[in-house]
Amino acid sequence: MAFSFKPTELPEVIEVETQSFGDERGFFSETFRARTFADAGIDVPFVQDNHSRSVRGVLRGLHYQLAPKAQAKLVRCVRGAIWDVAIDLRRDKHTYKRWVARELTESNRKMLFIPAGFAHGFYTMSDSADVEYKQSDYYSPEHERGIRWDDSSLVITWPLRGSTPILSEKDARYPTLANAEH
Numbered sequence: 578m579a580f581s582f583k584p585t586e587l588p589e590v591i592e593v594e595t596q597s598f599g600d601e602r603g604f605f606s607e608t609f610r611a612r613t614f615a616d617a618g619i620d621v622p623f624v625q626d627n628h629s630r631s632v633r634g635v636l637r638g639l640h641y642q643l644a645p646k647a648q649a650k651l652v653r654c655v656r657g658a659i660w661d662v663a664i665d666l667r668r669d670k671h672t673y674k675r676w677v678a679r680e681l682t683e684s685n686r687k688m689l690f691i692p693a694g695f696a697h698g699f700y701t702m703s704d705s706a707d708v709e710y711k712q713s714d715y716y717s718p719e720h721e722r723g724i725r726w727d728d729s730s731l732v733i734t735w736p737l738r739g740s741t742p743i744l745s746e747k748d749a750r751y752p753t754l755a756n757a758e759h
Contacts, residue, residue, distance in 0.1 A: 580610070582617040585677040590663045590695065591619065592679055593651070593688040606686060608653065609711065619690050621649045623711035631659075631701040631708070636735070636742035638698015639724045639751070641666060643758065646720035647693035649713040654681040657706030659699040660736050663691040664724075666759045674754065676733055681708075696724055696759075700735050700742060722758055723751035730754055 583592045597606040614620070631637060639662070642648050652661055664676040680702070681687050691697050693713060726735070726742065731754060735742070751757070 580607075580613055580617070582619070585679070585689075587663070587665055587672050587675055587677045589692045590677050591617075591690040593690055595686060595688070597686055608688070609651065619651075621651075621713045623649075623651065623713055625712045625715050626709065627712065628707065628709045630705060632705050632743070633701055633703060634738060634743045635701045636698065636726050636744055636748070638662070638748065639664060639696040639726055640698060641694075641696040641722055641724075641759065642714065642717055642720040643722055644693075644720075646714050646717040649693045650691045650697055650710050651688055652681065652691065652697070652699070652708065652710040653686070653688040654683060655707045655709050656683050657701065657703035658682040659701055659703075659706050659708060661689050661699045662697070662733060662735075663689065664696040664731060664733070665694065666696055666754075667694040668759075674731060676731060678734070698726060700737070702736060702738075723748060724754045724757045724759075725751050728753045 579596050581594045597604045662678045665672045
């Protein structure tokens with residue numbers, strides 16, 4: 578199986594594509610191979626896999642964990658379509674506060690690698706979407722943080738349908754980046 582690794586506008590955030598082989602029975606696609614990813618510069622020990630399902634209009638995020646429990650993620654949409662966003666929260670980098678987004682769908686089978694030090698969120702563009710992602714560290718409630726999805730200092734372009742996305746109570750209470758611990 579072959580993968581392609583394409584740096585995005587934020588070079589450490591990498592768009593990953595994989596080959597798919599299909600016939601009348603369906604398809605087969607390899608989605609992760611540690612050695613191949615390491616050779617491409619993504620040498621991350623993933624320790625936890627997550628799966629979420631969201632209905633159209635749901636926005637999850639923008640989530641991150643503080644050091645020493647900061648997480649890298651490898652995100653893919655296995656059913657439906659999402660707008661996936663990563664924001665650089667590393668104050669010591671020239672890319673601080675910059676963001677990148679990609680449409681991830683079940684048909685394009687693209688993935689997005691998001692390094693530790695970035696916030697992550699996604700918006701559901703299809704009737705429903707199943708998102709699976711690998712994490713480089715375990716969920717740690719005491720290190721969990723978030724920032725508002727509509728923080729005006731970030732100017733994130735969300736492909737919203739309607740005026741306000743569907744948010745969890747926790748996501749709706751997150752502070753702006755200026756007021757967030759990161």
